[in-house]
Amino acid sequence: MSDKLLQDFLNGDTRALARVITLVENRSIESLPLLQELFPRAGKSTIIGVTGSPGSGKSTLVDRLAGAYRGESQEIAIVAVDPSSPFTGGAILGDRIRMQTQGVYIRSMATRGNLGGLATATADVVTVLDAAGKNPILVETVGVGQDEIDIVKLADVSIVVLVPGMGDDIQALKAGIMEIGDIFVINKCDRPGVEKMERAVLAMLSLAHRADGWQPPVIKTVATEGQGVAELQGAIRECYSFFQKSEHRKQKKHDDARQRLITLLEERLVSKAVQQVFPDGELNKVVQDIADRRRDPYSIVENIIQKSEFKV
Amino acid sequence: MSDKLLQDFLNGDTRALARVITLVENRSIESLPLLQELFPRAGKSTIIGVTGSPGSGKSTLVDRLAGAYRGESQEIAIVAVDPSSPFTGGAILGDRIRMQTQGVYIRSMATRGNLGGLATATADVVTVLDAAGKNPILVETVGVGQDEIDIVKLADVSIVVLVPGMGDDIQALKAGIMEIGDIFVINKCDRPGVEKMERAVLAMLSLAHRADGWQPPVIKTVATEGQGVAELQGAIRECYSFFQKSEHRKQKKHDDARQRLITLLEERLVSKAVQQVFPDGELNKVVQDIADRRRDPYSIVENIIQKSEFKV
Numbered sequence: 089m090s091d092k093l094l095q096d097f098l099n100g101d102t103r104a105l106a107r108v109i110t111l112v113e114n115r116s117i118e119s120l121p122l123l124q125e126l127f128p129r130a131g132k133s134t135i136i137g138v139t140g141s142p143g144s145g146k147s148t149l150v151d152r153l154a155g156a157y158r159g160e161s162q163e164i165a166i167v168a169v170d171p172s173s174p175f176t177g178g179a180i181l182g183d184r185i186r187m188q189t190q191g192v193y194i195r196s197m198a199t200r201g202n203l204g205g206l207a208t209a210t211a212d213v214v215t216v217l218d219a220a221g222k223n224p225i226l227v228e229t230v231g232v233g234q235d236e237i238d239i240v241k242l243a244d245v246s247i248v249v250l251v252p253g254m255g256d257d258i259q260a261l262k263a264g265i266m267e268i269g270d271i272f273v274i275n276k277c278d279r280p281g282v283e284k285m286e287r288a289v290l291a292m293l294s295l296a297h298r299a300d301g302w303q304p305p306v307i308k309t310v311a312t313e314g315q316g317v318a319e320l321q322g323a324i325r326e327c328y329s330f331f332q333k334s335e336h337r338k339q340k341k342h343d344d345a346r347q348r349l350i351t352l353l354e355e356r357l358v359s360k361a362v363q364q365v366f367p368d369g370e371l372n373k374v375v376q377d378i379a380d381r382r383r384d385p386y387s388i389v390e391n392i393i394q395k396s397e398f399k400v
Numbered sequence: 401m402s403d404k405l406l407q408d409f410l411n412g413d414t415r416a417l418a419r420v421i422t423l424v425e426n427r428s429i430e431s432l433p434l435l436q437e438l439f440p441r442a443g444k445s446t447i448i449g450v451t452g453s454p455g456s457g458k459s460t461l462v463d464r465l466a467g468a469y470r471g472e473s474q475e476i477a478i479v480a481v482d483p484s485s486p487f488t489g490g491a492i493l494g495d496r497i498r499m500q501t502q503g504v505y506i507r508s509m510a511t512r513g514n515l516g517g518l519a520t521a522t523a524d525v526v527t528v529l530d531a532a533g534k535n536p537i538l539v540e541t542v543g544v545g546q547d548e549i550d551i552v553k554l555a556d557v558s559i560v561v562l563v564p565g566m567g568d569d570i571q572a573l574k575a576g577i578m579e580i581g582d583i584f585v586i587n588k589c590d591r592p593g594v595e596k597m598e599r600a601v602l603a604m605l606s607l608a609h610r611a612d613g614w615q616p617p618v619i620k621t622v623a624t625e626g627q628g629v630a631e632l633q634g635a636i637r638e639c640y641s642f643f644q645k646s647e648h649r650k651q652k653k654h655d656d657a658r659q660r661l662i663t664l665l666e667e668r669l670v671s672k673a674v675q676q677v678f679p680d681g682e683l684n685k686v687v688q689d690i691a692d693r694r695r696d697p698y699s700i701v702e703n704i705i706q707k708s709e710f711k712v
């Protein structure tokens with residue numbers, strides 16, 4: 089089954105691609121042999137991360153950017169990541185009707201609340217698309233949380249989308265997305281307040297010390313009109329080639345690989361430990377004992393650690 | 401050493417408390433036997449989470465609130481959590497000079513970039529303060545990220561601090577802190593735009609469906625003047641007692657306990673596995689192989705999983 093799926097995938101079958109992504113997104117055990125095969129085939133694509141608050145028009149910008157790359161006759165992918173809200177279960181991005189362009193593969197992802205986390209799942213989905221020859225891969229995410237930061241860290245080039253009129257609140261963004269942006273876009277530049285916003289971004293950038301020496305440019309766009317998209321493409325190209333020569337990027341690749349190994353290990357080890365140590369409903373009983381403070385989690389974990397063995 | 405420390409701690413020694421917190425915050429192995437002792441002694445305090453963007457005046461509000469509780473002659477603790485920025489390493493909160501009141505124990509925490517994560521460390525620090533008889537414990541955090549959401553989830557009652565003039569950007573907060581607030585505070589109510597802000601919050605709350613049946617109140621404060629603080633205290637009391645009777649809160653306590661067990665297990669298991677499987681510099685070599693795509697992380701993890709055993 090898996091072999092057939094892999095074969096179809098490698099032959100460029102779009103349904104096989106969709107199926108592999110679903111397995112990977114659901115952290116299915118079936119996905120592991122596939123990922124083992126696909127990981128060495130990946131690493132050739134440019135990953136472009138795009139983040140910004142809801143209402144910044146970043147999805148339109150991403151669609152336009154994809155259209156522009158498509159004009160260079162490339163096979164593009166868009167991964168729209170939508171961390172679920174604690175209340176609604178998310179799917180803001182799913183509500184929107186995306187531009188459907190031939191040759192642009194669009195995939196929405198949402199938090200599943202699983203152990204592994206959204207960033208790991210996204211990294212794996214990007215690996216699959218990368219191995220499928222999609223290039224560039226645009227990863228789009230909402231907001232400023234840790235999940236988003238982890239997701240944007242995947243990218244070779246990270247774009248932060250702002251809009252005029254956010255000026256007073258730029259302070260609030262400072263500790264978050266402002267610092268991970270390689271390129272800043274002020275979208276909706278037909279609105280008032282563009283100069284104020286640009287000054288605020290430049291002021292903030294002048295304070296930031298970037299270890300890699302890259303100077304993030306500020307690009308003005310009106311995504312709905314396609315205005316500024318070519319300039320943004322140029323900035324992405326420039327940034328990408330700057331990073332290719334940078335020593336800091338080599339370190340980043342190393343750190344990313346380490347994080348990926350550790351996170352995968354967490355996910356799989358805990359899952360195995362829980363299965364072996366707590367048969368059937370045992371886990372729920374132990375958890376309730378912790379909730380009622382009849383038992384403490386530290387001793388329970390200590391006990392599992394002492395009983396665990398990793399035969400080298 | 402640990403026994404003496406524990407004894408001093410239980411005798412109410414403040415330096416022993418500080419030392420225990422440091423061990424816990426650093427995820428020191430020494431902290432485990434202490435946490436095992438302290439966990440069953442905790443669970444008596446009211447944990448109040450306070451979140452809001454930088455500039456919302458939430459620290460002043462927390463200080464005022466602590467002062468008010470102190471007026472009821474209680475031993476208060478404030479934990480100011482400051483997720484580090486990827487660039488600067490954080491410590492925004494540390495820059496500020498806090499009101500120092502007799503009987504209010506203040507502790508700042510920042511992300512260490514360790515495996516366990518800030519939310520776990522904060523949960524453990526709160527357990528220590530709880531066991532030390534601090535009540536209430538005010539946990540203050542910046543922003544809307546996943547870390548913050550995880551931290552605020554620790555709390556019995558969560559307060560979201562807003563300021564007038566944020567109205568247009570409330571949409572951006574929607575998927576984040578708006579949904580975890582049990583009480584909303586509009587601080588700096590001497591500024592224009594209070595009514596607009598209140599309307600925006602109420603409109604959003606009218607859309608949200610809360611499974612627990614609690615109706616979050618909106619409290620107006622001017623923290624610098626102490627205005628509205630007594631009202632806020634009343635709202636906290638009311639909310640707390642509502643939750644005490646709620647079935648949903650029992651489920652929340654269960655889910656929290658489960659999350660805590662799993663996270664601790666992740667942290668300790670991975671640490672043991674890495675130590676046993678990769679002696680000395682071996683890990684770095686493997687990581688570089690992954691970065692260069694000479695090896696894939698899935699096979700490596702699979703191999704560790706197969707070699708692992710949890711003797712039940």
